[in-house]
Amino acid sequence: MKDTPIANLAVIGLGMATKPHLEALAELKGRVNVSGVFNRTHAKAVEVGKTFGFPVFESLDNIANDPNTDGVIIATPPNQRIEIVTKMAKAGKHVLMEKPIERTLDRAQDIVSACENHDITLGIVFQHRFRDGARRLRTLIDQGALGDIALVRAEIPWWRDQSYYDVPGRGTLARDGGGVLISQAIHVLDLMLSLTGPAETVQAFTATSQLHNMETEDFATAGIRFANNAIGSVVATTATYPGEEERLVIDGTKATASLKGGQLTVTWRDGKTENIGDVSGTGGGADPMAFPCDWHRDLIADFASAIRDKHAPCISGREALRVHALIDAMIRSSADGTTTKVAQV
Incomplete structure (x- = not known):
């Protein structure tokens, strides 16, 4: 019998910063399941899906409405964060997000508050x-x-x-x-x-x-x-x-x-x-991405465990402020x- 994954996560945003996330998720297969990937340029999502064997989502609404998705990894540019986090928080999806939280302290506080108000776990990627x-x-x-x-x-x-x-x-x-x-x-x-x-x-x-x-x-x-x-x-x-x-x-x-x-x-x-x-x-x-995926792997595993066990991740949104x-x-x-x-x- 296969072990039940700790969590099912979708990946939103597939730019340069996503490389160690995708490699880490491949290593975590069986422990953390990838419910799908999404990118505003759909062809990029299809390419990544084929490379890693991950399903592809057609839209953010599809992710928000997917009952099999527990949380999302957001790796978009900072100026796209509030829209996405708000949608996912309202849908009850937990959020692991690339740094920074947002472009300014005030906007970062808005995101943290939005997640807290919807009782959503918010983790930030500070893999160091x-x-x-x-x-x-x-x-x-x-x-x-x-x-x-x-x-x-x-x-x-x-x-x-x-x-x-x-x-x-x-x-x-x-x-x-x-x-x-x-x-x-x-x-x-x-x-x-x-x-x-x-x-x-x-x-x-x-x-x-x-x-x-x-x-x-x-x-x-x-x-x-x-x-x-x-x-x-x-x-x-x-x-x-x-x-x-x-x-x-x-x-x-x-x-x-x-x-x-x-x-x-x-x-x-x-x-x-x-x-x-x-x-x-x-x-x-x-090469900004010249580092191993080990730290991302452990960070994602910690976030998945936080979702399952209902405790704060190692690096919460509140702490990252x-x-x-x-x-x-x-x-x-x-x-x-x-x-x-x-x-x-």
Whole structure:
């Protein structure tokens, strides 16, 4: 007898960001069933359906009305999210959505509220939390092994060729809501906040370098004070050729933890070191999708279990608002040239 799948999920949006989702779902076959795929360009949906052996939906209404679909994975551009989420929430479909939630903090809050009002599970795809090194670091912090967190440094020296921004809408306020902060650095900033707790104030500077022709920022830097009195810094860019792995360093009173790509190195004050994971690709270079699907696989499995067991997923929509609030404060700080409070959401 075959095991009953944990959940039946439909995939909405089949652009570049969907690649690791589709590969992960193929690996999860039997545990998570794909009820179908949908794309506004129907030919793309047919192509993906044939490649992966997934059924194809003709419309969003078909998904909303399908009794065999428990939830949806939404991987559309941010400016298409509210319409889709509202339709699915009203139909009782749970939602796992690519980051960011939406283009602005206010719109992101609207989506979270819509799901909460309809008692819908909302999960957000921040797959960096599912890397082995990140999980080990989470455990060490929970155990108090690093001591009190004193300093935090987040560095995202990524590269995107101009052709990346030549795609219509990419890096614009209207479609994406911003540049490097909301589209790339958001992953590391979310991971940072999940480990440090909320940010309290920020002083930031953002700009567009001469290496890109785009509407929004490809460079951002900031100083941060956290609610726990730790202080930190962020440097994020897509203008560093050829791109390097991102790095998150946490200096505690007992040890320093450095997470570079997927590899965690912990240096204890007595001189001992611990290494977990490896420096795998994370999409920081010319190919934004140059990373494995393992993290997406575990994240989707967690979301499916949350639907079945009726508990919050590892990364809920409500929790994901914290990184939106930080980015919102960074943008406002850069525009005003002032130290800015981060909204507590």
